[in-house]
Amino acid sequence: MKTMAVARTLFEKIWEAHLVAQPAGRSPILYIDLHLVHEVTSPQAFDGLRAAGRNVRQPARTVATVDHNIPTEPRGTPITDLIAAKQIAALQSNCKEFGIRLFDMDSPEQGIVHVIGPELGLTQPGMTIVCGDSHTSTHGAFGALAFGIGTSEVEHVLATQCLAQQRPKTMKIDVRGRLAEGVTAKDLALGIIGQIGTDGATGHVIEYAGPAVRALSMEGRMTLCNMSIEAGARAGMVAPDETTIAYVKGKRFAPSGAEWEKAVAYWRSLPSDDGAEFDEVVEIDAAQLCPFVTWGTNPGMVAPVTGRVPEVKGLEESDRRAAELALQYMGLEPGLRIEDIGIDRVFIGSCTNSRLEDLRAAARVARGHHVNAKVRAMVVPGSQTVKRAAEQEGLHRIFQDAGFEWRESGCSMCLGMNPDILQPGERCASTSNRNFEGRQGRGGRTHLVSPMMAAAAAIAGHFTDIRNWKYQ
Amino acid sequence: MKPFTVHRGRVAPLDRVNVDTDQIIPKQFLKRIEKTGFGQFVFYDWRFGTDGKKNPDFVLHEPRYEGASILVAGKNFGCGSSREHAVWALADFGFRAVISSSFADIFANNSAKNGFLAVPLSDDEVAQLMQRAQEIDDYQLTIDLEKCEVRDDQGFRAKFPIEEFTRHCLLNGLDDIGLTLQHEAEITAYEASHPAPATLRAS
Numbered sequence: 001m002k003t004m005a006v007a008r009t010l011f012e013k014i015w016e017a018h019l020v021a022q023p024a025g026r027s028p029i030l031y032i033d034l035h036l037v038h039e040v041t042s043p044q045a046f047d048g049l050r051a052a053g054r055n056v057r058q059p060a061r062t063v064a065t066v067d068h069n070i071p072t073e074p075r076g077t078p079i080t081d082l083i084a085a086k087q088i089a090a091l092q093s094n095c096k097e098f099g100i101r102l103f104d105m106d107s108p109e110q111g112i113v114h115v116i117g118p119e120l121g122l123t124q125p126g127m128t129i130v131c132g133d134s135h136t137s138t139h140g141a142f143g144a145l146a147f148g149i150g151t152s153e154v155e156h157v158l159a160t161q162c163l164a165q166q167r168p169k170t171m172k173i174d175v176r177g178r179l180a181e182g183v184t185a186k187d188l189a190l191g192i193i194g195q196i197g198t199d200g201a202t203g204h205v206i207e208y209a210g211p212a213v214r215a216l217s218m219e220g221r222m223t224l225c226n227m228s229i230e231a232g233a234r235a236g237m238v239a240p241d242e243t244t245i246a247y248v249k250g251k252r253f254a255p256s257g258a259e260w261e262k263a264v265a266y267w268r269s270l271p272s273d274d275g276a277e278f279d280e281v282v283e284i285d286a287a288q289l290c291p292f293v294t295w296g297t298n299p300g301m302v303a304p305v306t307g308r309v310p311e312v313k314g315l316e317e318s319d320r321r322a323a324e325l326a327l328q329y330m331g332l333e334p335g336l337r338i339e340d341i342g343i344d345r346v347f348i349g350s351c352t353n354s355r356l357e358d359l360r361a362a363a364r365v366a367r368g369h370h371v372n373a374k375v376r377a378m379v380v381p382g383s384q385t386v387k388r389a390a391e392q393e394g395l396h397r398i399f400q401d402a403g404f405e406w407r408e409s410g411c412s413m414c415l416g417m418n419p420d421i422l423q424p425g426e427r428c429a430s431t432s433n434r435n436f437e438g439r440q441g442r443g444g445r446t447h448l449v450s451p452m453m454a455a456a457a458a459i460a461g462h463f464t465d466i467r468n469w470k471y472q
Numbered sequence: 473m474k475p476f477t478v479h480r481g482r483v484a485p486l487d488r489v490n491v492d493t494d495q496i497i498p499k500q501f502l503k504r505i506e507k508t509g510f511g512q513f514v515f516y517d518w519r520f521g522t523d524g525k526k527n528p529d530f531v532l533h534e535p536r537y538e539g540a541s542i543l544v545a546g547k548n549f550g551c552g553s554s555r556e557h558a559v560w561a562l563a564d565f566g567f568r569a570v571i572s573s574s575f576a577d578i579f580a581n582n583s584a585k586n587g588f589l590a591v592p593l594s595d596d597e598v599a600q601l602m603q604r605a606q607e608i609d610d611y612q613l614t615i616d617l618e619k620c621e622v623r624d625d626q627g628f629r630a631k632f633p634i635e636e637f638t639r640h641c642l643l644n645g646l647d648d649i650g651l652t653l654q655h656e657a658e659i660t661a662y663e664a665s666h667p668a669p670a671t672l673r674a675s
Contacts, residue, residue: 020662021655021659023655026651027637027638029655031659040502040503040555043505044556047506061672068502086503087505090505133554134578149554150581150585151557152582155649159652159653161659162659163652164652168577198548199576229552232577234577252671253669318489319489322488417499417500417503424522439494
């Protein structure tokens, strides 16, 4: 008689490989391979450790950087925000006290935590990865189980290298067909959230699959997985394949020699088995997607660039009121053509879209053009490594010649914890991930778009369909 | 952690869906390195004008909701950023619980770690409570974690689901790091067969 192994999903394989204990009547205890730490959500966790007389269990598996509130002015400019400076100093002294590797302000490898993890090869397939930041879902692009946690859980992982976690449900998002020219991973993410809603995947880990996902570069997959949290998902994942393996190979912290061969063999065993079952399956037709622009105050409020600000009349009561409040905040009227929305600011950056490929795409649009006279546009590379690589290719020249500011790496205007913020009423085309009220500065109005769409908007002074762009 | 068993208190209605953590505690207040003192900044942009003056129209500033310790809000409460500061701010302001028809995962996790209860009820039940809090003066609810029940003096009674272990920790105010460390032997055994990668160990 033939015995059949139970078909398992990528998520199930990683989950089961990391179970340390399953105490009766309690949440399973999961081992954490990599813990990324930044300045904003960690100081209280380190204080908690000290208060309880506990140590960091695995300093080697803990890696820190400063990103959220550092200025993007030239390095060496003093930090004038004294509270921010204190938070950065706290991370420096905590890392020193507990022996944690820190990519500090002056490090040639400093950057947004979700940009440097992958580019240093810290992020690898099959890992469990956590960070006190909701966009930790980014790392799922490598076929890792990566999710954001709060400060209490940061303390828990520092102390135990484990987390007590309820097992999430699984959701497969199957993206058929191919994305058209000018339609990017960002548009795919916005299209998905527009369809399933900002709580459409709450309690679930998403696995993105299908030919359109397979065709994405690692950068594109990171953008897609990054936005999983905006659909409410616990995590987003893409099964590792040759694209993944080629990306990780040779990175600073990637395995090498015999270890590499062993690791690759393991990674190849991770993709979901044929017939593996998901709690939910969503199908997306890539051919139906186009460049999207958000019109409201959450990432599910999206419209095609060729469309209009939607009518709210037909919506169900609570959604209608939310849409009305959003339109009021955004200063928009139903029926307005998206391409008629003028902008004041452009932000190209964030853990969603600040990698080399994103900057190349934006530079291709900007080349030979000039930023509209009424627009202030800035480009903030995700890391020092990205910045150097972009400069080697001359991308900074293209941006600067076109009138974009070229800045130092950090989270910057994605959340405006540093001096890069919108003024009240300013309207911004942003490649970041959240268009919440006040996210980029109190009273600021954020429209989420892809890097190409942001660059085009900077030049046109309003949103414009990138598919009709006149490249120079 | 402060245990949560049975709590009775005044109810304030926040009739909005998708209340994100950027609204609960705007980013400019995340730079403090303590866990305390965040209450003064809760819902800051809704509570205060750009001039720093109180917005008298905001629901929490209506005198009838003063001292409220239970918040009722629309679906998908706490979405967005993982900032635990959102829970610290709500708790520091005086809330012990939020009732909504759904919560973002990280917010729900963070709540449980702080003796703060995220109570999921159905859309209809939340709508009823929202209406009562708007119409009845000094509207009070009892949240009973021992019976997993929400009730009022006007005949409302509803059960809510909560994971058993989370409930156990909340009822007893347990530190879950201590509970995990009870499995020291298993963690050590796991680490023996899964050492940190060589590339990470070398500095």
